[in-house]
Amino acid sequence: MRVARVLSIVAVVAASIGVAVVAAAKPERAAHATPTFARDVAPILYKSCIECHRATMFAPMPLTSYDEARPWARAIKKRVTEKTMPPWGSDMPHGRFRNDPRLTDQEIETIVSWVDAGAPRGDLADMPKMPAMAEGWTIGKPDAIFSMTEDFKIPAVGTIDYKYVRIPVNLPEDRWYTAVEIKPSARAYVHHMIAYTEPHSDQPTRRGSTFGPTNITGVSPNKPGLVFEPGIAKLLRAGHDVILEVHYTTNGAEAVDRTQIGFIFAKEPPAKVHVTGLAVQPKFLIRAGDANAEVKAVTELRQDVVMTSLTPHMHMRGKDMTYTALYADGTSEVLLSVPRYDFNWQITYELAAPKRLPKGTRVEVVAHFDNSPANKYNPDPTKDVKWGDQTWEEMMIGFWGSVVDRPAPAQKEQ
Numbered sequence: 001m002r003v004a005r006v007l008s009i010v011a012v013v014a015a016s017i018g019v020a021v022v023a024a025a026k027p028e029r030a031a032h033a034t035p036t037f038a039r040d041v042a043p044i045l046y047k048s049c050i051e052c053h054r055a056t057m058f059a060p061m062p063l064t065s066y067d068e069a070r071p072w073a074r075a076i077k078k079r080v081t082e083k084t085m086p087p088w089g090s091d092m093p094h095g096r097f098r099n100d101p102r103l104t105d106q107e108i109e110t111i112v113s114w115v116d117a118g119a120p121r122g123d124l125a126d127m128p129k130m131p132a133m134a135e136g137w138t139i140g141k142p143d144a145i146f147s148m149t150e151d152f153k154i155p156a157v158g159t160i161d162y163k164y165v166r167i168p169v170n171l172p173e174d175r176w177y178t179a180v181e182i183k184p185s186a187r188a189y190v191h192h193m194i195a196y197t198e199p200h201s202d203q204p205t206r207r208g209s210t211f212g213p214t215n216i217t218g219v220s221p222n223k224p225g226l227v228f229e230p231g232i233a234k235l236l237r238a239g240h241d242v243i244l245e246v247h248y249t250t251n252g253a254e255a256v257d258r259t260q261i262g263f264i265f266a267k268e269p270p271a272k273v274h275v276t277g278l279a280v281q282p283k284f285l286i287r288a289g290d291a292n293a294e295v296k297a298v299t300e301l302r303q304d305v306v307m308t309s310l311t312p313h314m315h316m317r318g319k320d321m322t323y324t325a326l327y328a329d330g331t332s333e334v335l336l337s338v339p340r341y342d343f344n345w346q347i348t349y350e351l352a353a354p355k356r357l358p359k360g361t362r363v364e365v366v367a368h369f370d371n372s373p374a375n376k377y378n379p380d381p382t383k384d385v386k387w388g389d390q391t392w393e394e395m396m397i398g399f400w401g402s403v404v405d406r407p408a409p410a411q412k413e414q
């Protein structure tokens, strides 16, 4: 977390310097410079694309060299100009979220001119150094590692339904953890995973169980591990197991996966704890064909919180979601707007500046669903839809991560 924050500050500083330099150099640049892959495009891909587009990851093709990227030049131009790559659903200004991967207009323009000029390679001596990518534990050495009890066999082709897998943990006592990471063994086949806890059992988890009671973390490409700030920890309750919601993808060759989850435990009980809050609305009916069904949920905060991240969750008809803080004094403020929700990307929006919300603030979440045939992901526009675990049913949850004072031992964690 800390490193990321420092990096984003560096990026902001670099960006402002960059703007100044570009502005000064513009007339000259326009006269002679056609962007080349080595000098101009590779740095953009290294910064914004290869976390997913490299051999060990799940995106369909690697983009780490000229030979890999050249055949995709047109597709790259299309995806960056329509802004569907890198994936991101919010329209809020750059700088608001520290994991915002969006390209700047200048970067998009560089890619477009490169493609329009025939995608020249340039001088390989100009190539930037490949950034080091973490392929092991990124949080440091875990104190405890728990593992799936069986291999999951991934077929060569086809789509795989979401899997819900129990990882037995069953600690004899509550433990506080300061860092957690999910590590699939077949990373190239994992689109994303979401981990939460459930009371221990010897049975497999019921298929399609909902999240809870404690959402732990997720794994998606831009979120390798979760490390809390010093003095903050999260509770791993005694007698609970981790349940993973897993979205595997296929890529032409069979594989097996046995995912692990690793925790680093706090040396002492923390002063502040990380909890997951949510506004949820299980009662709704989305009519067949309705292109803009609105569903609302509100949660009133029972204590002061510092909100650190927001994670909208809907299924395939989910269209947009907006979180608004309604303050006790009658004022309000939009915390997150996601006009382009995409079920395929379970994105957590991490606030660059964590947001203090006083007790009594109401967090209102408004979502819209598209149950019309125009929604290309819609499994069946002729059906009315209600809440349900299955992907062809719907959900409406606005999750957030927050930091609060450690509750007295008797109080339950949210």
Ligand code: HEC
Binding pocket: 044, 045, 048, 049, 050, 051, 052, 053, 058, 059, 060, 072, 075, 076, 077, 079, 080, 085, 086, 087, 101, 103, 221, 222
């Ligand atoms: C968070 C992971 C991730 C990041 C970051 C990312 N991609 Fe992708 N990309 C994917 C996945 C997964 C797909 C396949 C699914 C899809 O098409 O949406 C894809 C698809 C694509 C495609 C379409 C391939 C095809 O089959 O037509 C292009 C082009 C592309 N990405 C380019 C880029 C570029 C350029 C960047 C950086 C500016 C980038 N991507 C960043 C994960 C990512």
